[in-house]
Amino acid sequence: MRLWGRIGSGEVKVTRGLGLAGYGIPKAAPVVVAWKEITEALRDRRTIINTIVLPVVLIPLAMAIPILMVSPKTTPPVVELVLLDDGGAAGRLASAISDQGGMSLVVRTGRVNTSAEILGGRADLVVVIPEGFTANLTSGLTASVDYYYDPFSMKSSTAISMVSAAVSRVEEEIVSERLRPLNLSLDYVHPLVEREFQVTSTGREVSPEVVVGSMMLPMMVGVIAITGAGTFALDMIAGERERKTIEALLTAPVGRLSILAGKYLAMTFFSLLAGLSTIMASILGLILMAEEFSAGLQVTGGVGPSGIGQAAAAAAAARLIPEGVNPALVLAGVVVAMILAGLTGNAVIVMTSSFAKTFKEAQQYLGATMGVLVLPMVAVPYLPPPMMGPLRLAPVTSIAMLVRDLLVDPGNVAALVESFASSVIYLMLLLIVSAKLFGRESVIFG
Amino acid sequence: MPAAVATVGLTKAFGDVVAVDGVSFEVEEGSVFGFLGPNGAGKTTTLRMIYGVLRPDSGDAVVMGRSVTRDPRGVREVIGVMPEDTGLYPRLTAEENLIYFGKLRGMEESELRERVRDLLTRLSLWEKRFTLADRLSKGMRAKLTFARAVLHEPPVLLLDEPTSGVDVMSAREIRGMMREHAEAGKTVVLSTHNMWEVQKLCEAVAVINRGKVVYRGGVEDLERLTGLREFEEIFVRLVRGEITA
Numbered sequence A: 001m002r003l004w005g006r007i008g009s010g011e012v013k014v015t016r017g018l019g020l021a022g023y024g025i026p027k028a029a030p031v032v033v034a035w036k037e038i039t040e041a042l043r044d045r046r047t048i049i050n051t052i053v054l055p056v057v058l059i060p061l062a063m064a065i066p067i068l069m070v071s072p073k074t075t076p077p078v079v080e081l082v083l084l085d086d087g088g089a090a091g092r093l094a095s096a097i098s099d100q101g102g103m104s105l106v107v108r109t110g111r112v113n114t115s116a117e118i119l120g121g122r123a124d125l126v127v128v129i130p131e132g133f134t135a136n137l138t139s140g141l142t143a144s145v146d147y148y149y150d151p152f153s154m155k156s157s158t159a160i161s162m163v164s165a166a167v168s169r170v171e172e173e174i175v176s177e178r179l180r181p182l183n184l185s186l187d188y189v190h191p192l193v194e195r196e197f198q199v200t201s202t203g204r205e206v207s208p209e210v211v212v213g214s215m216m217l218p219m220m221v222g223v224i225a226i227t228g229a230g231t232f233a234l235d236m237i238a239g240e241r242e243r244k245t246i247e248a249l250l251t252a253p254v255g256r257l258s259i260l261a262g263k264y265l266a267m268t269f270f271s272l273l274a275g276l277s278t279i280m281a282s283i284l285g286l287i288l289m290a291e292e293f294s295a296g297l298q299v300t301g302g303v304g305p306s307g308i309g310q311a312a313a314a315a316a317a318a319r320l321i322p323e324g325v326n327p328a329l330v331l332a333g334v335v336v337a338m339i340l341a342g343l344t345g346n347a348v349i350v351m352t353s354s355f356a357k358t359f360k361e362a363q364q365y366l367g368a369t370m371g372v373l374v375l376p377m378v379a380v381p382y383l384p385p386p387m388m389g390p391l392r393l394a395p396v397t398s399i400a401m402l403v404r405d406l407l408v409d410p411g412n413v414a415a416l417v418e419s420f421a422s423s424v425i426y427l428m429l430l431l432i433v434s435a436k437l438f439g440r441e442s443v444i445f446g
Numbered sequence B: 001m002p003a004a005v006a007t008v009g010l011t012k013a014f015g016d017v018v019a020v021d022g023v024s025f026e027v028e029e030g031s032v033f034g035f036l037g038p039n040g041a042g043k044t045t046t047l048r049m050i051y052g053v054l055r056p057d058s059g060d061a062v063v064m065g066r067s068v069t070r071d072p073r074g075v076r077e078v079i080g081v082m083p084e085d086t087g088l089y090p091r092l093t094a095e096e097n098l099i100y101f102g103k104l105r106g107m108e109e110s111e112l113r114e115r116v117r118d119l120l121t122r123l124s125l126w127e128k129r130f131t132l133a134d135r136l137s138k139g140m141r142a143k144l145t146f147a148r149a150v151l152h153e154p155p156v157l158l159l160d161e162p163t164s165g166v167d168v169m170s171a172r173e174i175r176g177m178m179r180e181h182a183e184a185g186k187t188v189v190l191s192t193h194n195m196w197e198v199q200k201l202c203e204a205v206a207v208i209n210r211g212k213v214v215y216r217g218g219v220e221d222l223e224r225l226t227g228l229r230e231f232e233e234i235f236v237r238l239v240r241g242e243i244t245a
């Protein structure tokens, strides 16, 4: 790992410049402290890889791989069509299924061992058109189409929905034909029409992406609040104490509050880095998913495959934000919420670290505290609107609610102010308490 | 001449253990002062109260006219400290460890660069300037910690066992720099277990045992008083309570 310096020799390569930049930075204590913390943290290879690099790589993969696996585009499901009836209706259904496309179809006319085919992995779905199929239909009775599938396989389900689309089409045709002599239309047997109207506070329709986004984004910002700068932050407080560096530091003519401010600055930097990279990675994942599903999005005229991908990507990203909502506003709001979340999480880390004698103890306290804080946040996507009010007043959850309101109900200024104000008040309280605890004598030499 | 460092009845207990019990002494400006005592005598605890990271239960320390209980920040402005634990940042290089403290002390960029280069060169650490502190040998770390304490040329140096674990050449260099510091009219307070060092370096000492001062005064006075030439012998008898000053 040349990138982070030859650790073996203890010489620093890449971040050396960052360290020597210290000569030139302003003398304001918080800046000096933040410079030092960031320089040191960037050399903590394991933590950087675990908290920044791995998520950036794993999130898009985790999102894209399942899609790639079940996507009909990459590997179409194998459907075996077993024709035990050689009548006209059976032939008609068979050709409808084969016209459906999107699957690789194998047609057989003799009996097959359906279980062996499915469990042996030779087929994702076996469709059997039994004997007497045509006869039943011509005499005005019902006829069955039998599906043999693997309930654990996503591909089997995909295959069923494809085949069943073809079956429905044929069924409609048959019904129409049966009704025609009676001078009736299809409407006669479908007397009820279901109509759906989305009711949103903006009065506009939202795409499924917006719905997913409005569930995901608040959670992500909330998670930043839960984890803060995580190991980095623990290291800056508990680590400083465990390595006994705090003693020398406190002999410099710098206020403890300035030192803490510098540490918060560095922690917020890492919270934002982790948060933004997670959100970027998720958007990248969405783009990969969108690209996979963009079969219909064929752009003609000199646009290569990557052009198609980009168009799909842009479309996917755009659909994340509800129509009529200013994307810049959402972005700014999310960044503000992330800073709030990062500071809140880090203040909790500073507090819990102050009670702990060791790094490990600090981690345990932190786990318990965060568990309590995260509970109400889990409820955000599920609660009905009247119950959202109290959530705007719950610590940490208020930040998730702020992001949710920004996406879902940007016109509701009162709600935005409420969740913003309560987030800021909790943050202030936590910052004050953490400042009181930081650098206590018993904490340093306890 | 006013004392550079004066402690008055410094007392500190940890639970039932009274680590420091009414310690009073004065250090003349421009001198090297030795602070001696067996393990657990309370040297480190006393120094910590003087440099302001431990609050005394009672008593006070005054450094260059500033009281550590009333003006701790004022005290920190005039001292350079070498704690018992080096407190170097393991993932900062030798040079960066110095930059950090120079900046925190408000040193100007050009002054700081020059001083860092000068100190690292004198202490034979210049080739190691890009080496992470946790890859330095124990003696190198001690030298670097010493460099950090003198970086901003403070009026008062407070050093907790500055030469322990340091090789002959480097210890000599550090002692030379301590003497220079005093010759420039500044003050050095060091705790040490090295009796030879005390005899070579210190004008005056305070010997403490179980938190109490058992002797304070000039080294030469003590030699004259006891008729002993080996300081180690004097120290042993002081601690055993065989002689009192």
Ligand SMILES: Nc1ncnc2c1ncn2[C@@H]1O[C@H](COP(=O)(O)OP(=O)(O)OP(=O)(O)O)[C@@H](O)[C@H]1O
Binding pocket: A445, A446, B014, B017, B018, B019, B037, B038, B039, B040, B041, B042, B043, B044, B045, B046
């Ligand atoms: N943080 C602490 N908590 C509890 N007891 C302490 C603490 N620090 C020091 N002590 C106790 O106070 C007494 C004095 O310790 P101190 O470190 O000041 O001795 P010292 O003279 O520096 O010894 P040494 O020569 O070994 O460095 C000892 O009994 C020690 O156990």
Ligand SMILES: [Mg+2]
Binding pocket: B043, B044, B045, B084, B160
């Ligand atoms: Mg000691």
